[in-house]
Amino acid sequence: MAALTLCLAGGALADDLQTVSDPDSLGFSARRLARITSWFEAHAKKGDPSGFVVAIARGGKLAYLQPTGFADYDKKIPMRPDSIFRIGSMSKQITSVATMMLVDEGKLELDAPVAQYLPELKDMQVVKTDPATGDAIVDAIPLNLEPAKRAMTIRDLLRNTSGLVYGQPYFADPGFGNTAIHVLYAARAPFRRDKPIAPFVASVGTLPLLHQPGEVWEYSIGFDVLGRVIEVVSGQTFDQFLQSRLFAPLHMVDSGFSVPADKLARLVAVPGAQPPPLSDGDVGKPQTFFSGGGGIVSTVPDFLRFCQMLLNGGELDGARILKPETVRLMTTNSLPPDMHLAGHEAGPAYGTGWGLGFAIRTNPDFSLIPGAVGSFNWQGSWGTFFSVDPVQKLILVMMMQRQQYDDHGFYFNAIRRLPYAALKVPEVPAPRASGPINAAPLIEYVGRYDFGGSASSLDRQPLVADGNSWTGLESVVAEADGLRVIKPVDGGPAARAGVLAGDLITAIGDRPIKGETPEAAFRRISGPVNVTIKLKIIRQKQADPLVVAFAREAVPSHSVQLQVRVADGKLVVEATGRWSILDFDKGQPTPVAVRSNDEFHVESGDHTRIAFVRDVAGKVIGAVLNPGPWEQRGALRQIGQALAE
Template sequence: MNAMTLSRRGLIGSFGALAGSALVPRAAFASAAAEARFPAVSRMIEGYVGSGKLPGMIAALGAGSSAAPLDIARGTLAKISQTPVDMDSLFRIYSMTKPITGMAAMMLVDEGKLRLDQPIADLIPAFAKLQVQVTPDGSITDLRPAKAQITVRHLLTHTSGLGYSIIQKGPIKDAYIKAGLVPGRASRMPLPGLEGFKPLANLAQFTEVLATMPLVYEPGSVWSYSVGLDVMGRLIEMVSGQPFDQFLQDRLFAPAGMDSTWFRVPEAQVARLTTNYAVAAGMLLPIDPGRSSIYLDAPPCPFGGAGLVSSPRDYDRFLRMLLGFGKIEGRQVMSEAAVRLGTSNLLPEGADVSQSFIKGNGFGAGGSVGLGEDAGTYGWGGAAGTVAFVNYRAGIRAGLYTQYMPAETYPVHREFAQAVLADVTGKKAAV
């Protein structure tokens, strides 16, 4: 791999806040080439799995858009499993769904079916007249009319002013949950704060109910993590004439050779599915066992913000396609112009990121991007410990896969980016 100049912030600034047994043997299939090329990544993975903090972890790393990925793996699908994690194991990627939805949207922007600065009320009139909280996360009755319309750009960059049940506090959070506006799944077990929660039936209903809620911020004014990419899934349905999940299958997954990425894991593939854990008081509590996972059921909606399960091999193909500017193995999945635009900084002028966890970075179509000397990095992480990115300057792609919640329990996202930086540039990883 090319040890081009990369700054620490360019690799890790986007991911730092996104949040077994000590005798676990090294996986027999671990790539010796990968171990030698990425010693810092190897040490990181060994540290988590060898210490028993996590039952399994795998990194998929590659150069350019043509070379097959190298993998470094430790551990098993679950604490009680004997099956080692590998490139075909299945992981809940949660918010790593967002870059996929973002690139699907960029296809339609490229084709002229959507415009970045198009008001979404053009397609969903219920969003035409919105109210904004006078105090963010405060009263949901002390409101004022929105001064601006939500646009496609706002949805893609988390500047729409929409809320998120995993981010907001107080009455607006409670109102989202009560209305069924929780765009994701974690467990069959009742989780604190979600007792009695009833999901909405489809993306059309989700967006119509969402439009009745007050905005947290004025559209275009503040970067605030939101359900914007879930709304984007509905817009994709409307302008493509296909269900969102079918559009992804036909236009992205099949052309890119991604045959293990689903909103619902087929019953025949259950043996590949990892177990997801909650970390509490240093213990791992299984909240979604692979063999009985909620992801074996059809989801209420194909959520574009956090709904997918994928394998390291599949997601690496997505990254390969991005590094190839839309092309993988000779097939042009999306145009070069669409990739370049989607991986560039699309934040509206003047949007405040000073209090956000992307501070110092920009944001593209569903993923964070580096700025200035850090330009060229694009990617995002997930709520259960996964993270993936490309860096165009170095010509690298990197993904890390494990399963635990909440993601901020361990600094996995930050440490992985630091380790990749150390291995690519030869610089010592910061502690």
């Protein structure tokens, strides 16, 4: 891999995050790391108009930095490592850090009412809830309001529990609210990039809260309100504060709310129709509305430095931004287990909590994101993503630019998984059998083996991985009497059985959900593949409950699978799921040689070992990759047929 050196403007910087180091010295397999380049290049060659920049750092050193495709597809301008992107909601983490800098300095109290700093938000009313269901009554005109039980605090803004929401159609994603309140927010407090933050916040003060402060997590405009809090407390405009207090000390030389004329050639174009004037994407001229929730532009190298500061406990290259204990607080789950969640970005169903501005991985059994428990991450609506794993000291950053929000997850899954799949693990001595090998007929091993949701032995997940996705329930939220279905997977087992969006699951099997923690309910939804699950459902406008039953299924897009077959008298292994794993690539059958009874190995590459597991009757039922402390276990899901020799 050729080393890439960035010549960045500004003061002298350490070289560790500028020049790509030897991958092997950082614990990566160079061959498997190269899969990342191949994966993104393949999608660029298919005509995907989104170019990409991907960076990986480990232990404070740059392991990978690669631009792919075009910064402007129509003009065929190549992507470059320092191309400038609209980072959307990754602005929220920058705003959170800026907020906590003032908390560290004693100028801002975390649990103080927001109205202490912004009097225009004093005595906000809250939409009344239905006593029977606990849901807000949003269909009554005029709205039925009541006083807030307590004032929303700075902490509430940081953790999305303020009661504020995003307006529709500004944030037009089907997983977020689209009630009359959300429409009202868009109408009475619109985002206008030609106006300052102050009148926007004043408009917010005329609106009701949808939830009582502290009672419901809902993604919201709270980070934009924080931008105004920072202005009032610091005496600077928000953009000036970020530039002088955060971007300059961290040498984030290309970050801000707009792109100056001399850098416009590096601004990535949005495929298709370009952003209209006054939109979030109109960053080619100076701004007056400094959106702390989604208005910042940056580069992969800049954001890598921001993440490294957090991984270092608040310091980078001698610049102390936050106290170490403050970073720990921000990156620790702050949501209680019984918190109601309106939306599908956090909660027990996703093994994800929320700290003070960050999504936190809390449970690997349900999380769709690899990494150690305590890893933190987020993404932006324009197609940007980052993740920080404190245990592996690993930072992942990917940026692309596109407007089709539904397509982002496809690419986010790649940057979440491919780097972990490239990590090497400590080798465990495994001597060959000293005596004669009583090799079994190769046909006994033929079949498809499922290894769960992770391609990395450093992120081992149970075979019942990806939580409720085995049932095809893409998004559910906990309510007082059960689990509300937000979205079933089109064509998935639940949808085929008749489950609809809006259904309330009140029982799993013969046991009701009411009274259980959400995590306990989600664990009962998950289960082995091919085992039937029965759900009791209450459907709107139907008096009698329904009972649906269907078998759980593996989800190929999330699982790692190996196909074992016989070819030319040898056992060959090929990755057939979404992801390659260890020495086994997609589309490339790899022969393995006999090592001992029921164990084989790859004679080249990283010498991956595969040992087959038998039941008490002697029948092959699974396989183990690299047996030992870092092994990955897979179950035989489908017995195959040997190919002719």
